[in-house]
Amino acid sequence: MKAIERESEFSGIPASFSVRPATPGDSGIATDLFNRCSLEQLGHTEFTAEDLDHEWQSPGFDLAQDTRLVFAPDGTLVGYVELWATAPYVRMYSWGRVDPQHRGHGVGTSLLQWVENKARRRLSQAPEGTQVVLVQGTLSTDLLAQELFAIRGFSLARYFSRMVIELDGPVPDPVLPEGIVIRPFVRGVEERALIRAISVAFKDHWGYVQRPEEEDFRQWMHHIDHDPEFDPSLWFVAMAGTEIAGMSLCHNHLPEDPEMGWVGTLGVLRPWRHQGLGLALLHHSFREFQHRGRRRIGLGVDAQSLTGATRLYERAGMKVVRQYVNFEKELRPGKNLATLDLGA
Known part of the structure; x- marks a missing residue:
């Protein structure tokens, strides 16, 4: 071209x-x-x-x-x-x-x-009257990029961490709240219900903005239908009867580290939080990775997670190995539609 x-x-x-x-x-x-x-x-x-x-x-x-x-x-x-x-x-x-x-x-x-x-x-x-921001991210060690962002009027907004665990021994059995079972999601049947549950769970994630349901569905279905690495047997749902209470959507490896399993999305919906379900989903995922020969597991997390995810991952034995930093620039003032706290 x-x-x-x-x-x-x-x-x-x-x-x-x-x-x-x-x-x-x-x-x-x-x-x-x-x-x-x-x-x-x-x-x-x-x-x-x-x-x-x-x-x-x-x-x-x-x-x-x-x-x-x-x-x-x-x-x-x-x-x-x-x-x-x-x-x-x-x-x-x-x-x-x-x-x-x-x-x-x-x-x-x-x-x-x-x-x-x-x-x-x-x-x-x-939408009229809403704040609009442009977000840039980089490694916390990339000082040249951060200097450029600052010169261009961007402000430091948030830190995010990569956390990793080395599975040196047996993974604890998942301890589930009463009435909850964890199983792989059923492709061709549960996509819409799962995507809705992800949206509900992540409303409490800092910076989350609700997308139109069909837009959200299109984006997720593109991943499900076209990602050659997608493996439905590594997408786990925690079921409370017929309701999805939480999910752990995993990938067999990362391009940068073929030996590391990756927990791409882990969430628990509000009614089932503070009952140990997040830790149970982690342990279930770790055990499956270990069964498949993975000894190193990673994930990304908001370093100041509103729901305490960082503390949960630390309890599971994960450690921070890398940090990223997000910068933001306000392009238009107005009402902020993003989640900033758990007040709602």
Whole structure:
């Protein structure tokens, strides 16, 4: 694909650099860029082209409108940014990378300016009178990115942690509240009920914004139907009769660590909290991973979780191994629709 006519946001990068949107055939070079950054920051790769292809095919995501790539004169991809904006468009998310060998050319600044302007052009899609923010995240150790965010008017909003446990011995038997059973979810039957239960459980997650039900359903079904790594036998539901009381949705491994199982989504609905169900779901998941030969299990968590998830994971034997930090910039003042506390 040819470079587009240079947009004003990119006037600060060298004239010999070119800019264009991503195309489906770019997942390989984009993954290479992401992994060059990961090698510098973490010492290992994190991404695969297959996962990126799946992500780029998400409902509502438009490569031509929502991405920009920056190329050096020799044709090497050196910068990338993407914007994620879904209804009700009050919290938009951006993610980007700049090649470590091409910092200092204005690439990161230009990409950040482009994605902010792109988000501002979508303000009219948010409900009238609501606050709209743009969210950026990075590793807590990536001080250059944090400095850039601060210069561009972003403020530190929240820390998130990756926690890991090494299974050195037998996993305790899950201790379930009376009347609760844990089993794999039934594909083709329980999708809508499970997706609704996830939404209800995560209303108490800091920063959560309720999406329209059908939008939520479309996004989850894209994952269920098209993710090659999706394994329904690792999606567990805690049932109280015919009601879903909680869930633990797991993945057999992470691209960056094929030996680590991953708990992608763990939640308990309010009526069943403080009864040990969260710990029981964890132990059930750990036992299944151990049965499959996984000895290392990880998950991500809000470091200041409103529901006390971090303390739960610590009780289960998990430890923080990495931290991320989210920055936010208010694009429009108004009523904040996001969950900030458990007052509701």
